[in-house]
Amino acid sequence: MPVRTPARLSLFLTALVVVTVGGILPLAVTLGVPGRLGPAADPAAAEDRPLRPGPAYWLAAGDGGVFAFGRAGFAGAASGTALQSPVVGVANTPSGDGYWLAARDGGVFAFGDARYLGGVAGAPLNTAVVDIAATPTGLGYWLVGADGGVFAFGDAPWHGGIAGTPLNSPVTAVVGTPSGRGYWLAARDGGVFAFGDAAWHGGATGIDLTRPVVDLSPTPSGLGYWLAASDGGVFAFGDAGFFGSALGAATNRSVVGIAPTPGGAGYWLAAGDGGVFAFGDTGFYGSAADASVHRPVVGIASGTGNAIPESTRHLSSTFGWDISWPQCGTLFPGGKAGYAIIGVTDGHLWDINPCLAEQHRWSTRGGTLGGLYVNVNWPSRAAEPNVAAQVAGTCRLDDLACQMYEWGHRGVAHAVAEATALGVSAPMWWLDVETANRWSGDKALNARIVRGAIDALVARGIEVGIYSTSYQWGVIVGDFAPGLPNWIAGPGNVDEAAAACRNGPTFGGGAPWLVQYPYRGFDGNLICEAGIENALRSFKVPPPPPVPELPAPPPLAIRLFGAVRPL
16 A cells, blocks of 8 residues: 655744845745645545645543544554543644543553653542643643642643632533643533633633533634533633534433634534534544444544544454334444444335434444345235235236235335435345244245345345244245345354354355344344355445545745745
8 A cells, every 4th residue: 555644734934035146135925824624635536645634533432442533543542451440531642643541540541642741640639530631742731630620741831720719510621722831621510710821711600501511622822712511512702603512412422522623613522422513614524423432432632633544445343233113212232343234114014214314324334334124024904905906007916926026026116215215225135034024824925025025126236135034934935945145033142143153044045144143232243254255245335434634725925026936
């Protein structure tokens, strides 16, 4: 793979001169200042030229997990480490190539180009540490406790705290000024406390808050800041613009942090489930929602970085989920999964899963591959008398086999059309054939329904697999053997699922590709060897992540003897 070297754009000019025979001639210099975010680069085009740095954000979870998005570099995590206390905050270095994690006991963990400069783990603390903030040089940081005590390390100056002061509400956040010569503290009741060269621009203590304030973030100028509440509310002060909030949005968990874009014309909010909400000039570059979070996310940090996001075009895990209409309006399963399969129908043909689009979006987040399945069944008692009339143009009134074939064919064609209209697709669909649905006692007629469903998918260029058990398949369609991949139901745990991958029992002349088993109150799945080999042709692969860049500065020009010449 070719190596791309990002173009570093920082340019510091104190004077620019030209030496001539007659002496030294000063030149007028015009230099653009980065403002709004530029568009995301085409990943293919990114191979052809050096990339400018781009916007980045990091999420940190309570177990020390770190998730990097946009141009953020991933430099490691503390998850898997035996932590004495949970992580409570994250702060990144100016380069975007490192970060610190802070724990409740005052421990600090440094990754990438972040230097460990000390902590207060083991010291007698009056209250737990709740946040960390870095200096603009990346050579220092502050920790703050819930009582407002501030601890300074490296080149971070100490300008005081509010420990020992009677507080109406605990402190939740600390953030430094752009100069690094001051900082703000924010409390749960919306109070803001300014130290050093930090100016006080207001607070939310006079506002009737419905949920507590959880974080504070400054504007690039330091002449304003935002407060974020756990219900997604955002409060802007000073020169901070209000660009929207997540108030009233359907969040699975409370908002835990806010972080600004590099130009200060937008911000990201992060929720405890790893969800990210973008406002203003921000781009959405991904989230950890429902895909990878083993412990709740506790904080977000932002800046610029040079990392190139990796495109997920492989199966990341043999474990996966399947969900459908019963999970509508509930929390979807969490934890890392390599794939997720969504039910298109509402339990039977002709009715569509009411939250299909939402579940399909969830199925391809965080690099997960997305799959689809559709229920097939004999017509309901209400629908059965009308089938002959509905297909009269194709089938004779006495040709029940033709009618059932058309029932299955048209029902699945309807499901494909409805899914397509919602932007839902996958290269392979599974047909759910189980005794929990209504079937006739005539196995040959049942098989005609299944054959019609298969043909409908094949006619639309969609590959087909069958979900069932050997017993249920035999009860419903007898010895009908289309020879399609099997998704086997029935095992009670992952060990039994692994055995089914090896030994079946299979049905319909197919080979095992997937095996379903119950896991944490949901349906978990193990993908078998044949399924692994064919994963990229059976699941929808998420599009490559965007490669955002900061905008190019205006051309640098010089003025010589009154004439302007581009450099």
